[in-house]
Amino acid sequence: MKVLKFGGTSVGSAENINKVIAILNQQSQDTAIAVVVSAVGGITDKLLEAGNLACQKNLEYNQKYDTIWSIHNSVIEGLFPTTQNNEALRKQQDELRDLVSEKLNDLKQLLNGIYLINELSPKTLDKLLSFGETLSSTIIYHTLKSRAGDVVLKNSQELILTDSTFNNATVNFEVTNKNITDFFSKNTSPIVLLPGFISKSIHGEITTLGRGGSDYTAAIIAAAMEVEELQIWTDVSGMYTTNPKLVKQASPIEQLSYQEAVELSHFGAKVLYPPTVMPVLKKKIPIIIKNTLDPEAVGTTITKQVTPSGNSPIKGISNIENVALLTLQGNGMVGVPGFSKRLFETLAQEKINIILITQSSSEHTICFGISQNDAQRAKEAIDAIFEYEISLQKIDPIVVETDLSIIAVIGDKMKNHQGISGKMFSTLGKNNVNIRAIAQGASERNISAVIHKNDVKKALNSLHEQFFEIKTKQINLFITGVGNVGERLIEQIKQQKAYVKEQFKINLRITGLSNSRTMVVNDDGINLKHWKTELENGEKASLQNFFEHAKALNLRNSVFIDITANEAVSNIYGQYLKESISVIACNKIACSGNIEYYNELKALSRQYNASFLFETNVGAGLPVIDTLNHLITSGDKINTIQAVLSGSLNFIFNNFNTDTTFYDVVKQAQEEGYTEPDPRIDLSGIDVARKILILARESGHQIELSELESDSFLTENANNSDSVDDFFETLKADEAYYQGLYKSAQEHNSQLKFVAEFNDGKAKVGLQEIPEGHPFYNLEGKDNIVMFYTQRYPEQPLIIKGAGAGADVTASGLFADIIRIANN
Numbered sequence: 001m002k003v004l005k006f007g008g009t010s011v012g013s014a015e016n017i018n019k020v021i022a023i024l025n026q027q028s029q030d031t032a033i034a035v036v037v038s039a040v041g042g043i044t045d046k047l048l049e050a051g052n053l054a055c056q057k058n059l060e061y062n063q064k065y066d067t068i069w070s071i072h073n074s075v076i077e078g079l080f081p082t083t084q085n086n087e088a089l090r091k092q093q094d095e096l097r098d099l100v101s102e103k104l105n106d107l108k109q110l111l112n113g114i115y116l117i118n119e120l121s122p123k124t125l126d127k128l129l130s131f132g133e134t135l136s137s138t139i140i141y142h143t144l145k146s147r148a149g150d151v152v153l154k155n156s157q158e159l160i161l162t163d164s165t166f167n168n169a170t171v172n173f174e175v176t177n178k179n180i181t182d183f184f185s186k187n188t189s190p191i192v193l194l195p196g197f198i199s200k201s202i203h204g205e206i207t208t209l210g211r212g213g214s215d216y217t218a219a220i221i222a223a224a225m226e227v228e229e230l231q232i233w234t235d236v237s238g239m240y241t242t243n244p245k246l247v248k249q250a251s252p253i254e255q256l257s258y259q260e261a262v263e264l265s266h267f268g269a270k271v272l273y274p275p276t277v278m279p280v281l282k283k284k285i286p287i288i289i290k291n292t293l294d295p296e297a298v299g300t301t302i303t304k305q306v307t308p309s310g311n312s313p314i315k316g317i318s319n320i321e322n323v324a325l326l327t328l329q330g331n332g333m334v335g336v337p338g339f340s341k342r343l344f345e346t347l348a349q350e351k352i353n354i355i356l357i358t359q360s361s362s363e364h365t366i367c368f369g370i371s372q373n374d375a376q377r378a379k380e381a382i383d384a385i386f387e388y389e390i391s392l393q394k395i396d397p398i399v400v401e402t403d404l405s406i407i408a409v410i411g412d413k414m415k416n417h418q419g420i421s422g423k424m425f426s427t428l429g430k431n432n433v434n435i436r437a438i439a440q441g442a443s444e445r446n447i448s449a450v451i452h453k454n455d456v457k458k459a460l461n462s463l464h465e466q467f468f469e470i471k472t473k474q475i476n477l478f479i480t481g482v483g484n485v486g487e488r489l490i491e492q493i494k495q496q497k498a499y500v501k502e503q504f505k506i507n508l509r510i511t512g513l514s515n516s517r518t519m520v521v522n523d524d525g526i527n528l529k530h531w532k533t534e535l536e537n538g539e540k541a542s543l544q545n546f547f548e549h550a551k552a553l554n555l556r557n558s559v560f561i562d563i564t565a566n567e568a569v570s571n572i573y574g575q576y577l578k579e580s581i582s583v584i585a586c587n588k589i590a591c592s593g594n595i596e597y598y599n600e601l602k603a604l605s606r607q608y609n610a611s612f613l614f615e616t617n618v619g620a621g622l623p624v625i626d627t628l629n630h631l632i633t634s635g636d637k638i639n640t641i642q643a644v645l646s647g648s649l650n651f652i653f654n655n656f657n658t659d660t661t662f663y664d665v666v667k668q669a670q671e672e673g674y675t676e677p678d679p680r681i682d683l684s685g686i687d688v689a690r691k692i693l694i695l696a697r698e699s700g701h702q703i704e705l706s707e708l709e710s711d712s713f714l715t716e717n718a719n720n721s722d723s724v725d726d727f728f729e730t731l732k733a734d735e736a737y738y739q740g741l742y743k744s745a746q747e748h749n750s751q752l753k754f755v756a757e758f759n760d761g762k763a764k765v766g767l768q769e770i771p772e773g774h775p776f777y778n779l780e781g782k783d784n785i786v787m788f789y790t791q792r793y794p795e796q797p798l799i800i801k802g803a804g805a806g807a808d809v810t811a812s813g814l815f816a817d818i819i820r821i822a823n824n
C-alpha cells in the first residue's frame, strides 16, 4: 500500500484535479492507495479571513463567502462540463453542486453566528477551517466515482483522534493507529480518499493538525499502515535548495536524510509540514515529494541513508518569515541563576514556541526569536514576571524587535567542514545584509541568522549563489541615459553576455533602463533583444522612482550607471551608495564639482561597501584612473601629470593649417560629432580642466575647479559670445589671430596641443607649442595621452595613449568598470 497526499494547488482547479486523477489511475494499478487531499488552494486562508471579518463585525465576510462559493463552483463546472449538452454530466454537476451547496450553507450559518456573537474562539476556528478539506474531498470523491472508479471516501475525523489543543492538536497515536489499521483491514476498495488536516478530539470536537497539516495526516496513515512509501504531491518538483519562489536558480534536491528534511522544513521549507517526518521516520518509510504539474520530474526522496552527492556540505537554505526578536538584558542577570528558567517557563506557560535562542557569554543578555504574532503576549508576560527586578532596575523591560526573518543553511555534513559559517557571514556582509542574531544548532546541522525581512530575498540569493552556484555571480545593472554611449554599452553587454558568463562566471543582467522620457525595471532582467520597445512602453521616467525601484528590488550586486551629463542625476549617487548599490558614472559632474560632494561619495562607497567608479571621466575607455589608483595603492607618489585630454581639440589642431580656416575646422569637428553640440565647452578648455582636476583629486589633492589655472586660447570676443552662432562668427572675424597661433608653432618647429598639467599640487590647462620629439608631438586624430611622472617613474613617464573619445570606446570603459565591480 502507498499513501499519496495532494496539496492545495494540486486540487486547486478542475484542470489540476484531472491531473491528480490520472496519477491515481496509474498508481492504483499496482497497489492499494490511500489518498489525502488538502483544501482547494487558498481556501483555508479565505475561510480564516472570512472568520476574522465576521468576528470584527465587518460585513465584508459575505463577499469572502461568495468568493469561496464561486471558487468551488467553478471547480465543479470544470470537472463536469456541460457544454457538450451531455445530460448525464449535467445531472452529475447538479447533484454535486447540491451536495456542496448544502455544506456551504452550513458554513454560511457558522459565519453568521460568528458575526452575531462577535467572537472566534480557537474551537470555532477549527470548525470553520475544517470546511476546506471537507469540501475538496467531497468534490474529488464524486468526480472519481463518476469516472467509474472503485473508491471510498473516509472522513479522517473518524480515524485521527487528538487532544483538545485547537488549531494545533496533539495526536493520540494509540487510538489513532488502531482506528486506521481497523479501517483499512476491512477496506476492499483500491482507492480510499480522505480529507487532510482535520481530526477529532476525545470529546468529539473538531480539531485540526496545524497549518499545512494535510502532510501530517498522510504521514500518520502511512506510519500506521507501515506502507511502502509516502508520496507528497505538490506544486514544485521536490524540496529545493531554497525556496524556488524567491530564488530562481534554486534546484530540487534529489535525496535528503530525514534529519535534513526536518531541519529544512522547521526552518521554513513550507513544502513539507515539519511534524510529517517523525511518524514515518520511526518506520523507515521513504517520503517522496513530487510535482502534480510535472509528474515526470524526479522529485525528492527522503530516507534514512543518503548516498553522497556533489561536494557541497550544504543541502539547502531556508527562511522563516514573521519573526520577532526579544532581548532581556540587565546587569542584575550576571551570575544569578534562575533568570533563564523563569523566562522560558513563562513562555512555555503562554504556549509560545521559541524558534531560536542566543545568550552572550557575559550573561548580560538573552536574546530569542519567536513568531511575531506572539510578541506582544510574550512581552506582557515577561515584563509581568520580572516586574520586581525591573522596578529595582536590575533588568530592563524586554525589548521587542519586529519585521525580522530567520535564514538558515542546513546540511548533515556541515559538521565535518570548516569555514562554512565564515563563508555564510562574509557573503551576507558583502551584500550589506545586517545580521541581528546568530545561532548554531549543537547538531551542527544548521546555522541560522536573524535579519530584516526586506533583506531575505537578497540574502537567500547571495547565499545560494555562494553555496550552490559558486561559479556565477549575478550583476544587476540599472542604466540611466541610453543615448549613443548607452546604446553601445547595451549592445556590448548583449554581445558579450554568454562569453562573460562562460569564461568569467559573471552573469550580467540589465534590470533597469531609463532615458529622460520613460523607464523600465524588470526583476528578471530586461530582454536585450527588445529593450528599445520595452523602454518605449515603460512608465514615465523619474529619477527618484527609478532609485526607489532599485532599492525595493534589493538585488545583490546592484549597480547604477549614469550615462547622462545631467547634474540632477549626479546628485542622486549618494542615495544609491547608501543602499549599497554601486555607482558607475560616465557623467563628470560629481567628480569635478564641489570637493565636499566628491569626498562624501568616496566615504559612502567605503562605508556601504559599494564601488564608486568613473573610469570614463578621463580618456574615455583608456585605463587612466584605474592605473593611477593602482600606482597609489601600491605606494607610489605622483610628481607630475602631463596630458592631452581633449579628443576634440586634438582633432581641431591636427587639421588646422594655412590651407584651412579655423572656422571651417571647428565647424567640421562639430558636424562630425567630435565636439559637444556647443563647441565652446570643448574650446574653452573647461572639459579638459575638469579631467585634470579629477586626476589631481584621485592623486590625493583636495582642490576645486576654481583653483585651476586655465589659459584660454580663444579671443575675448569668442569668450564673450552669447550663442553658438555668435561664437562661430567670432571665429570667422578673428581668423588672422588663429592663423598667427599656427604660424608661430610652425616657426618653432612645433605642434599646437591643448595640454593639461598637474605639478606640485597645482593644475593648469592651456594651449602649448609642443616641440618635435616630445611624446605629444605626433599625437594623431582624436587620441588622448597621459604621462605619469612618479617616484617610481621619475624620468621616463608611464604613458597611456589611445582613442580618447567615441561611443564605442567610452562604452567599453563602462564595461570595464562593470567587470571591476563583478571581480571585487
Ligand code: ADP
Pocket (backbone or CB within 6 Å): 006, 007, 008, 009, 010, 038, 212, 233, 234, 235, 236, 238, 239, 240, 241, 242, 243, 244, 245, 268, 269, 270, 271, 272, 316, 318
Ligand atoms: P501544498 O499546498 O502542495 O502543500 P505548500 O504551499 O504547502 O504546497 O508547499 C509548497 C510551496 O513551498 C512551494 O510552492 C514553495 O513556494 C514553498 N517552498 C518554500 N521553501 C521551499 C523549498 N526549499 N523547496 C520547495 N518548496 C519550497
Ligand code: ASP
Pocket (backbone or CB within 6 Å): 007, 008, 038, 039, 044, 045, 132, 196, 197, 210, 211, 212, 213, 214, 215
Ligand atoms: N488546508 C490546510 C492549510 O492550508 C492544510 C494543508 O493544506 O495542508 O493549512
Ligand code: MG
Pocket (backbone or CB within 6 Å): 007, 212, 215, 270, 271, 272, 273
Ligand atoms: Mg503544504
